[in-house]
Amino acid sequence: MRVSVSWLREYVDLPAYLPTGDLEQALIDLGIEVESVVDLRATVTGQLVVGEVREIEELTGFKKPIRFCRVDVGDANGTGEPQEIVCGARNFAPGDRVVVILPGGVLPGGFAIGARKTYGHNSNGMICSAKELGLGDDHSGIIVLPPDVAAKPGDDARPVVGLDDVVFELEITPDRGYALSLRGLARELSHAFDVPLHDPAMVPAPAGTQAAAYPVEVRDPVGCDRFAARLVRGVDPTAVTPSWMQRRLVTAGIRSISLPVDITNYVMLELGQPMHAFDADRIAGPLVVRRAEPGEKLTTLDGVQRVLAGDDMVICDDTGPISLAAVMGGETSEVVAGTTNVLFEAAHWDPAMVGRTARRHKLFSEAAKRWERGVDPALPLVALERAVRLLAEHGGGTPGAEILDIDHVRPRTPISLPADLPTRRVGVEYPPPRVVALLERVGCTVAQGADRLAEDPGAVGVASGAGVALSVTPPSWRPDLTDPADLVEEVVRLDGYDRVPSVLPAAPPGRGLTPRQRRRRAVAGSLAERGYVEVLAHPFVSPELADQLGLPADDPRRPAVRLANPLSEEEPLLRTTLLGPLLGILKRNLGRGHRDLALYEIGAVFHPRVGAGSPPAMGVDRRPTDEEFAAADAVVPAQPVHVAAVLTGDLDPAGWWGPGRSAGWADAIEAARDVLAAAGIPDERVEVRAAEYAPWHPGRCAELLVGGAVVGHAGELHPAVVAALELPRRTCAMELSLDALPSAPVTPAPAVSGFPPALIDVALVVDESVPAEQVRRALEAGAGELLEDVRLFDVYSGEQLGAGRRSLAYKLTFRAPDRTLTVEEAVAARDAAVAVAAERLGATLRGA
Numbered sequence: 001m002r003v004s005v006s007w008l009r010e011y012v013d014l015p016a017y018l019p020t021g022d023l024e025q026a027l028i029d030l031g032i033e034v035e036s037v038v039d040l041r042a043t044v045t046g047q048l049v050v051g052e053v054r055e056i057e058e059l060t061g062f063k064k065p066i067r068f069c070r071v072d073v074g075d076a077n078g079t080g081e082p083q084e085i086v087c088g089a090r091n092f093a094p095g096d097r098v099v100v101i102l103p104g105g106v107l108p109g110g111f112a113i114g115a116r117k118t119y120g121h122n123s124n125g126m127i128c129s130a131k132e133l134g135l136g137d138d139h140s141g142i143i144v145l146p147p148d149v150a151a152k153p154g155d156d157a158r159p160v161v162g163l164d165d166v167v168f169e170l171e172i173t174p175d176r177g178y179a180l181s182l183r184g185l186a187r188e189l190s191h192a193f194d195v196p197l198h199d200p201a202m203v204p205a206p207a208g209t210q211a212a213a214y215p216v217e218v219r220d221p222v223g224c225d226r227f228a229a230r231l232v233r234g235v236d237p238t239a240v241t242p243s244w245m246q247r248r249l250v251t252a253g254i255r256s257i258s259l260p261v262d263i264t265n266y267v268m269l270e271l272g273q274p275m276h277a278f279d280a281d282r283i284a285g286p287l288v289v290r291r292a293e294p295g296e297k298l299t300t301l302d303g304v305q306r307v308l309a310g311d312d313m314v315i316c317d318d319t320g321p322i323s324l325a326a327v328m329g330g331e332t333s334e335v336v337a338g339t340t341n342v343l344f345e346a347a348h349w350d351p352a353m354v355g356r357t358a359r360r361h362k363l364f365s366e367a368a369k370r371w372e373r374g375v376d377p378a379l380p381l382v383a384l385e386r387a388v389r390l391l392a393e394h395g396g397g398t399p400g401a402e403i404l405d406i407d408h409v410r411p412r413t414p415i416s417l418p419a420d421l422p423t424r425r426v427g428v429e430y431p432p433p434r435v436v437a438l439l440e441r442v443g444c445t446v447a448q449g450a451d452r453l454a455e456d457p458g459a460v461g462v463a464s465g466a467g468v469a470l471s472v473t474p475p476s477w478r479p480d481l482t483d484p485a486d487l488v489e490e491v492v493r494l495d496g497y498d499r500v501p502s503v504l505p506a507a508p509p510g511r512g513l514t515p516r517q518r519r520r521r522a523v524a525g526s527l528a529e530r531g532y533v534e535v536l537a538h539p540f541v542s543p544e545l546a547d548q549l550g551l552p553a554d555d556p557r558r559p560a561v562r563l564a565n566p567l568s569e570e571e572p573l574l575r576t577t578l579l580g581p582l583l584g585i586l587k588r589n590l591g592r593g594h595r596d597l598a599l600y601e602i603g604a605v606f607h608p609r610v611g612a613g614s615p616p617a618m619g620v621d622r623r624p625t626d627e628e629f630a631a632a633d634a635v636v637p638a639q640p641v642h643v644a645a646v647l648t649g650d651l652d653p654a655g656w657w658g659p660g661r662s663a664g665w666a667d668a669i670e671a672a673r674d675v676l677a678a679a680g681i682p683d684e685r686v687e688v689r690a691a692e693y694a695p696w697h698p699g700r701c702a703e704l705l706v707g708g709a710v711v712g713h714a715g716e717l718h719p720a721v722v723a724a725l726e727l728p729r730r731t732c733a734m735e736l737s738l739d740a741l742p743s744a745p746v747t748p749a750p751a752v753s754g755f756p757p758a759l760i761d762v763a764l765v766v767d768e769s770v771p772a773e774q775v776r777r778a779l780e781a782g783a784g785e786l787l788e789d790v791r792l793f794d795v796y797s798g799e800q801l802g803a804g805r806r807s808l809a810y811k812l813t814f815r816a817p818d819r820t821l822t823v824e825e826a827v828a829a830r831d832a833a834v835a836v837a838a839e840r841l842g843a844t845l846r847g848a
Contacts, residue, residue: 001252007182013195025235030189032179032419036169036172046102048133048156049100051072052097053072054093065090066088069127073154076154084121092127097153102579113126144686183304200270201378201382203385209401214229214231226407229346230343230404233398235260236340261277282332284319286317287340289325292311292312296320300324311356326347328351344382351371354368358372380635413473417435422435426492478785484620518568519678519744523679532645537584539603540567540581550724552694598676637759642735648730648732661733665714685778687706691703691705695733711771758814765844767803767805776810782837789811812830
């Protein structure tokens with residue numbers, strides 16, 4: 001939110017000579033984040049003056065219209081003669097007053113202005129547009145000063161166009177929606193500087209009348225618990241927005257549209273109450289406020305036709321929806337150039353409904369931003385009165401005497417607050433009278449215990465607040481105050497966060513990282529060392545992902561947790577596998593021009609607990625009991641930690657050193673084995689065997705087992721999955737559950753023999769369906785203790801071996817810890833290994 005200091009001063013008596021830095025620090029101390037501070041006086045240097053256009057000569061023979069102007073700038077140029085300026089804009093005429101920057105000046109962005117010859121004429125300076133002065137994005141024409149501006153040629157133009165101000169850009173947290181208004185910010189600053197507040201909402205406003213301003217029916221009082229409206233007739237359609245209002249809107253980052261619409265935006269910034277202006281003559285019949293029918297369509301003010309959902313609130317007339325309530329109006333009822341009768345609407349909408357609608361339609365309007373953070377339900381009539389008076393004053397309309405006010409707002413429920421709770425929670429002494437005073441400053445009404453404190457503030461127990469319960473009713477503009485903890489936070493915030501001491505927690509005893517943390521770091525380091533790049537994906541997925549991955553109907557990864565308030569309606573589910581979001585990141589990088597990629601992620605997946613029910617309601621006034629914790633944990637989805645990796649393109653690049661090598665299914669399996677090794681799982685406990693498991697190719701998929709239990713899969717993705725996700729052919733992936741792995745055993749230090757090894761190669765012919773891993777295990781079992789290592793180094797198949805047969809060549813390393821092996825000992829160990837392979841798998845020595 002952008003706000004000018006001069007506008008703020010209308011509502012709060014800030015010190016006359018308040019340094020900008022002190023104001024910034026005060027906002028920060030109040031918990032309001034300051035994004036930037038811009039002194040508009042310093043954005044344009046040099047002479048920026050008011051000029052009056054005397055003559056315009058149209059220049060021809062150029063690709064675009066060019067005008068040679070003589071502009072009276074008074075004595076600003078030192079001669080008193082009209083300034084000659086070449087300009088391409090056409091929205092001004094002789095007699096208009098404009099804004100001129102003279103040679104030597106510098107515009108925002110470091111654009112220096114000088115005297116030069118262009119289009120065959122001398123041009124001494126520039127006639128400025130709002131964009132060139134940094135006041136907005138409008139570059140279609142230059143600034144023409146309205147007749148009501150009292151400025152003569154040669155006067156400094158900075159005060160005229162609002163460049164004599166300081167602008168703060170603030171980031172308002174979601175719990176402080178009231179601060180998205182000048183009213184709310186002024187109240188906060190009145191607390192910080194202990195100065196009077198001039199609340200623009202605390203003015204008399206006429207109540208609703210028995211005769212309605214317009215026939216309206218509210219069918220959903222939950223989604224809309226208050227709806228007010230008032231009509232202004234006979235508005236001058238040619239009336240323009242006053243210059244002071246335009247300046248403030250532009251400073252706030254809102255484009256000026258028309259007088260009625262600008263007034264609604266102005267009141268929204270001033271009070272925090274979003275409004276809407278209808279052209280009353282374009283409404284057909286009574287208005288109905290209701291939930292949309294699924295599939296209904298509405299063309300909003302941005303020209304987009306939107307398909308509505310059943311959770312959207314709409315305002316309808318006899319033709320159907322004419323406004324997406326609280327988010328954006330519709331084209332059929334908007335104020336147009338010829339509008340003479342304006343119906344102002346000010347309502348109060350359910351914040352959760354507005355937030356879902358805005359995200360569903362990707363319409364994050366200024367109104368929706370305020371509604372989803374909470375708006376004061378007491379404002380509609382005040383906002384209507386303010387808007388009606390402004391329109392009558394500047395547009396010449398006649399306000400209608402009838403005022404509609406459909407009010408279903410429930411009164412705020414008092415909160416019971418122990419007077420000593422702030423002291424107990426924060427560790428700073430807050431005397432009970434101080435607690436009461438700070439809460440009343442916020443706008444709360446404090447009763448019961450407060451009376452006792454006033455009668456005898458020094459009494460035993462009362463002085464410390466022990467045993468005194470305050471009944472606190474929050475103000476209507478603070479929907480975020482719902483619990484005693486919220487009130488404690490307000491007490492601490494207004495009293496000053498700087499009074500709360502910073503105490504570093506003592507380091508807990510122990511050996512540092514937990515075994516789970518050490519395992520996670522070891523796995524991440526292992527993959528990174530092998531060239532994989534870690535990414536962090538959002539855990540949200542679309543309902544279509546399960547079909548894109550080809551998961552069977554009974555796959556346990558299909559049921560997913562649906563978020564109650566998703567960031568995007570397109571991705572409302574929590575992931576049950578890391579592969580979906582990870583492959584999405586792979587696709588995005590491919591779209592950026594990368595071709596050779598190896599990515600990995602370590603994160604949680606989420607599996608719903610079927611039939612778990614709803615969690616118990618737990619407040620913040622005390623620590624939940626063990627039973628409440630257990631009941632809540634029983635509902636929380638299971639969240640095992642997985643690791644996944646994806647590969648595509650060349651694993652080894654080609655170059656002058658030779659041909660490259662593309663990543664294949666074997667590399668994905670090797671990545672999985674590397675993860676298990678990094679996790680401390682001994683190789684003898686790992687088994688790899690062929691499997692069929694979506695989304696992998698059924699002939700190029702392996703499942704990995706530890707101690708006989710499946711812990712993950714790896715291989716090449718199914719061609720249908722690759723096509724559905726628009727990925728390159730042969731894309732490979734692996735995914736393992738780290739939580740499914742057993743604890744790493746204590747590994748004894750290996751004994752290193754100083755005697756030479758005996759190396760023997762053996763080639764075994766087996767059926768092609770026999771996994772190489774089973775052959776390796778058979779060789780290990782038969783060779784005995786003398787076998788130090790066995791490694792597969794060649795795979796061959798050919799006609800001479802017979803159909804369905806292949807040769808697997810292994811390099812066997814034998815070594816004894818206490819002697820040099822004889823040839824006979826090594827050969828006997830080799831023969832024993834081959835015999836076990838023959839017995840278990842029908843293997844035969846190649847060439848035998």
